[in-house]
Amino acid sequence: MHNNFAIEINDLTKTYKGKKHPTLNGLNLNIPFGSLFGLLAPNGAGKTTTISAICGLRKFETGSIYVHGLSVKKNLNQIKSVIGLVPQDIALFPTLTAMENLRIIGGIYGIATPVLKKRIDDLLELFDLYGSRNNIISHYSGGMKRRINLIAGMLHDPRVLILDEPTVGVDAQSRKLILEKLREINRTGTTILFISHYLEEAEEICDQVAFIDNGRVISQGSPKEMIDGNCNCNNLESVYLCLTGKQMRDCNG
Amino acid sequence: MGRFRYLLYKDYLLLVRDIAGLLLMFVMPILLVVLMSTLQNSTFNVVNDIHVPLLLVNNDKGELGKAIDKEITSSEIFDVTTDLDGRKPSLEDVEREVAAGKFMLGIFLPEDATEKIRTNVKKYVVCAFNGIDSIPPKELVELSIFIDPTTKASFYSVLMSTLRERAQKVQFEFILKEMTSEVNKLSPIPISTNKFSGDQVTLKSKFAILKGNKIVPNSVQHNVPAWTLFAIFFIVISLAGSIIKEREEGSFTRLLTMPCSYTEYLLSKSIIYTVVALLQFGVMLLIGVYILPLIGLESLNLGSSIPALFTLALSSAVAAIGFGVCIGNISGTYQQSSVFGSISVVMMAAVGGVWVPIFLMSETMQFISRLSPMNWGLSGFYDLFLRNEGFMAIMPECLALIAFGTICFIFAIIYNNKHRLDL
Numbered sequence: 001m002h003n004n005f006a007i008e009i010n011d012l013t014k015t016y017k018g019k020k021h022p023t024l025n026g027l028n029l030n031i032p033f034g035s036l037f038g039l040l041a042p043n044g045a046g047k048t049t050t051i052s053a054i055c056g057l058r059k060f061e062t063g064s065i066y067v068h069g070l071s072v073k074k075n076l077n078q079i080k081s082v083i084g085l086v087p088q089d090i091a092l093f094p095t096l097t098a099m100e101n102l103r104i105i106g107g108i109y110g111i112a113t114p115v116l117k118k119r120i121d122d123l124l125e126l127f128d129l130y131g132s133r134n135n136i137i138s139h140y141s142g143g144m145k146r147r148i149n150l151i152a153g154m155l156h157d158p159r160v161l162i163l164d165e166p167t168v169g170v171d172a173q174s175r176k177l178i179l180e181k182l183r184e185i186n187r188t189g190t191t192i193l194f195i196s197h198y199l200e201e202a203e204e205i206c207d208q209v210a211f212i213d214n215g216r217v218i219s220q221g222s223p224k225e226m227i228d229g230n231c232n233c234n235n236l237e238s239v240y241l242c243l244t245g246k247q248m249r250d251c252n253g
Numbered sequence: 254m255g256r257f258r259y260l261l262y263k264d265y266l267l268l269v270r271d272i273a274g275l276l277l278m279f280v281m282p283i284l285l286v287v288l289m290s291t292l293q294n295s296t297f298n299v300v301n302d303i304h305v306p307l308l309l310v311n312n313d314k315g316e317l318g319k320a321i322d323k324e325i326t327s328s329e330i331f332d333v334t335t336d337l338d339g340r341k342p343s344l345e346d347v348e349r350e351v352a353a354g355k356f357m358l359g360i361f362l363p364e365d366a367t368e369k370i371r372t373n374v375k376k377y378v379v380c381a382f383n384g385i386d387s388i389p390p391k392e393l394v395e396l397s398i399f400i401d402p403t404t405k406a407s408f409y410s411v412l413m414s415t416l417r418e419r420a421q422k423v424q425f426e427f428i429l430k431e432m433t434s435e436v437n438k439l440s441p442i443p444i445s446t447n448k449f450s451g452d453q454v455t456l457k458s459k460f461a462i463l464k465g466n467k468i469v470p471n472s473v474q475h476n477v478p479a480w481t482l483f484a485i486f487f488i489v490i491s492l493a494g495s496i497i498k499e500r501e502e503g504s505f506t507r508l509l510t511m512p513c514s515y516t517e518y519l520l521s522k523s524i525i526y527t528v529v530a531l532l533q534f535g536v537m538l539l540i541g542v543y544i545l546p547l548i549g550l551e552s553l554n555l556g557s558s559i560p561a562l563f564t565l566a567l568s569s570a571v572a573a574i575g576f577g578v579c580i581g582n583i584s585g586t587y588q589q590s591s592v593f594g595s596i597s598v599v600m601m602a603a604v605g606g607v608w609v610p611i612f613l614m615s616e617t618m619q620f621i622s623r624l625s626p627m628n629w630g631l632s633g634f635y636d637l638f639l640r641n642e643g644f645m646a647i648m649p650e651c652l653a654l655i656a657f658g659t660i661c662f663i664f665a666i667i668y669n670n671k672h673r674l675d676l
Contacts, residue, residue: 107259
């Protein structure tokens with residue numbers, strides 16, 4: 001049985017064609033139910049490959065992934081309803097309005113129309129976008145696009161929300177709003193897997209973090225445990241640099 | 254089905270928001286049909302051997318003049334003119350008009366041509382019946398024929414045969430008449446040949462065309478289906494572009510994490526674009542039936558089976574959309590798809606007989622053209638528009654088009670799973 005964690009990843013390996021070294025090299029990761037979990041790693045360390053594998057977008061050679069006890073290999077269709085992905089790119093139809101985008105996404109998730117309407121209105125209110133709901137997405141500002149992207153990922157009320165760099169390119173106000181709302185959502189019991197390069201954000205909101213490097217987890221714990229456990233470190237960023245080094249990483253993950 | 258409805262709604266909205274793309278899909282083929290039908294009209298008329306401008310000046314009041322006049326005027330090949338600004342042209346006028354390119358052929362029949370033939374025949378017959386060996390001098394009857402150097406040899410041959418046949422018939426009738434007259438002088442019982450008709454042999458002709466053999470359409474019958482097919486296949490660029498755009502924008506990634514399969518995603522796009530292709534087809538037919546006659550072209554005859562026409566259009570759309578889905582999947586970027594899509598469609602059109610009709614191609618090219626799906630579609634439309642065939646006649650073309658589209662579609666899914674999703 002694999003019902004102890006919201007996400008359970010065992011010994012995951014993945015090597016891309018034409019690459020000498022595996023991108024994921026025996027990755028093990030357990031994300032507890034209801035946690036706000038930060039996944040932190042340098043460029044090319046395997047973050048995007050990990051979330052792609054969890055969502056069934058990439059196959060992996062060996063290992064297993066379970067989401068709420070469901071195997072990604074065997075129960076992908078069921079998992080799709082459990083997971084909500086907020087990709088780093090604004091994964092919406094730019095020529096449609098926010099309302100049209102959300103109606104289509106909710107409809108494909110099979111949410112009944114009255115429920116969907118209420119859910120859309122609530123989320124638009126929550127992220128301060130209700131007034132601009134009928135505007136075309138391409139006319140939105142960067143911060144508005146990030147917020148509507150977030151709404152689209154959580155429209156079907158997923159039990160696990162995966163966020164890939166949700167605050168990239170937004171102003172301080174939008175960033176603050178997004179982080180606040182994520183905490184609120186997490187308090188309702190939703191497990192959040194938060195991927196970011198902004199370590200201070202992870203330190204601020206995550207109850208647990210894991211560092212990945214060279215395709216495996218090199219450290220995991222609460223931000224406080226991580227900082228306390230590494231001498232001469234007074235924040236998560238210094239822990240991160242201490243563990244992953246200061247060498248530049250430019251290859252794709 | 255409920256979920257699929259939202260995919261359809263999404264693709265419908267994406268399409269209608271792309272006003273420029275829609276205009277291109279509808280306005281471009283309309284312009285092409287009107288332009289090409291007009292431009293190629295005279296060429297097709299030449300190919301069809303019809304309406305060759307001919308100036309006929311008949312100064313002969315006798316049987317020869319009447320016979321030639323009747324034969325030429327009743328012919329469907331020639332567009333006959335007999336006067337210039339209300340006056341009868343002279344021999345010089347005829348030559349000048351043909352030389353100026355106003356007429357492709359000119360015929361000048363001199364005065365008393367019949368009378369001269371009659372006199373010549375009479376002299377011969379009288380000499381023959383009176384045992385005179387020496388042939389009396391004959392008066393030459395000269396019909397002047399002027400030919401534009403660009404005139405097709407076949408027109409010239411037809412004209413010469415007609416003139417020769419008529420002249421011989423008149424001579425034959427005169428010989429018979431004179432001989433009868435001479436015989437009656439010698440015979441105690443008068444004989445009559447007035448009721449004798451030279452037309453003992455009648456020529457019965459009809460088109461006996463096997464499927465796939467040459468049949469010559471007019472400009473409208475060729476250009477409307479040809480450019481409609483081109484337009485249907487040109488959807489490839491828009492469809493492939495839409496797939497790549499969604500892939501590049503990231504909305505495709507979101508769809509893949511949602512409870513919908515890649516096949517459903519492609520099917521939804523395919524259905525919306527099929528509707529567009531059928532609308533294009535309908536608009537093109539209306540242009541052919543109602544608009545082209547307004548600019549002096551023939552109206553498009555839709556044949557005898559509208560269901561067959563619809564089936565063929567649908568099959569063509571399936572082929573085009575399958576091809577578009579395939580290009581959208583194998584192309585890495587929007588630029589790749591638009592370049593590859595447009596070039597491949599133009600090549601298919603060129604080989605398939607859209608630009609240059611198949612019957613004008615060499616044997617080798619006619620064989621190669623059978624490889625193009627546009628050739629299958631065009632061949633089907635010829636069956637319906639020219640041969641008035643029904644549903645069964647176009648079944649092979651429809652099946653080939655559907656098979657082509659389906660294979661492309663399946664290949665796209667396999668390619669995507671193997672190379673893009675890495676699943």
